Amino acid sequence: MIRAILTDIEGTTSSLSFVKETLFPYARARMADFVRSRAGDDTVRGLLADARAAAGDASLDDEGVIAQLVRWIDEDRKVTPLKAIQGLIWEEGYRNGDFFGHVYEDAVRRLKAWHEQGIGLYVFSSGSVHAQQLLFGHTRFGDLKPLFSGYFDTRIGAKQAPDAYRDIARQMGLPPEEILFLSDVEGELNAAREAGFKTFLLVREGGATTSDHPNGPDFDAIQPELF
Ligand SMILES: CSCCC(=O)C(=O)COP(=O)(O)O
Numbered sequence: 001m002i003r004a005i006l007t008d009i010e011g012t013t014s015s016l017s018f019v020k021e022t023l024f025p026y027a028r029a030r031m032a033d034f035v036r037s038r039a040g041d042d043t044v045r046g047l048l049a050d051a052r053a054a055a056g057d058a059s060l061d062d063e064g065v066i067a068q069l070v071r072w073i074d075e076d077r078k079v080t081p082l083k084a085i086q087g088l089i090w091e092e093g094y095r096n097g098d099f100f101g102h103v104y105e106d107a108v109r110r111l112k113a114w115h116e117q118g119i120g121l122y123v124f125s126s127g128s129v130h131a132q133q134l135l136f137g138h139t140r141f142g143d144l145k146p147l148f149s150g151y152f153d154t155r156i157g158a159k160q161a162p163d164a165y166r167d168i169a170r171q172m173g174l175p176p177e178e179i180l181f182l183s184d185v186e187g188e189l190n191a192a193r194e195a196g197f198k199t200f201l202l203v204r205e206g207g208a209t210t211s212d213h214p215n216g217p218d219f220d221a222i223q224p225e226l227f
């Protein structure tokens with residue numbers, strides 16, 4: 001019996017185009033100003049040190065780190081300090097009303113229904129927990145944060161590493177086989193399945209698949225009671 005659902009964001013609850021055509025360019029355009037103006041803040045200084053470590057070059061000056069962060073955005077690298085810095089930049093965008101967090105209507109409807117049925121809802125995304133909460137807190141459907149019981153990002157482990165899912169199950173206090181993981185990326189679903197999770201592949205926007213994971217085009221195709 002499924003007691004909790006863990007969901008990915010990009011390509012699952014939310015469109016790839018929102019992340020790639022709105023969020024990433026917004027952060028890219030503001031990265032240099034953000035680092036130059038905030039490099040003295042404790043939190044940002046710590047994240048820049050983490051970025052230097054991730055780049056393998058402790059001697060990079062701030063301009064060098066900016067160039068590295070922008071390269072990582074262009075390569076869509078899921079580097080934890082980049083994701084944390086992006087979240088801080090997006091905070092301003094949500095606050096100014098520059099954009100809403102995109103969530104598909106079917107996802108909102110089904111998440112609300114599962115929440116009402118008592119199924120615990122959790123998020124696991126490469127975006128930082130802060131960025132996840134901003135996205136779900138600023139949607140055209142209102143603040144969806146009350147639906148969720150917990151959020152996980154890559155600080156717990158890479159999304160294609162089975163150990164990340166084992167740790168998430170431990171933190172939820174549930175056996176893995178009682179958790180259904182939703183994602184658009186087979187490598188993530190394979191890792192979750194290896195850890196004992198049930199899985200469902202979202203194939204949004206007219207895609208086709210030969211996957212051996214249960215799959216469908218939207219959240220209406222997901223029936224937790226059948227797992
Ligand atoms: C949390 S909003 C931004 C999403 C993001 O930065 C990203 O890289 C998407 O990763 P996901 O694991 O949700 O596919």
Ligand SMILES: [Mg+2]
Binds near residue numbers: 008009010011184185
């Ligand atoms: Mg995804």
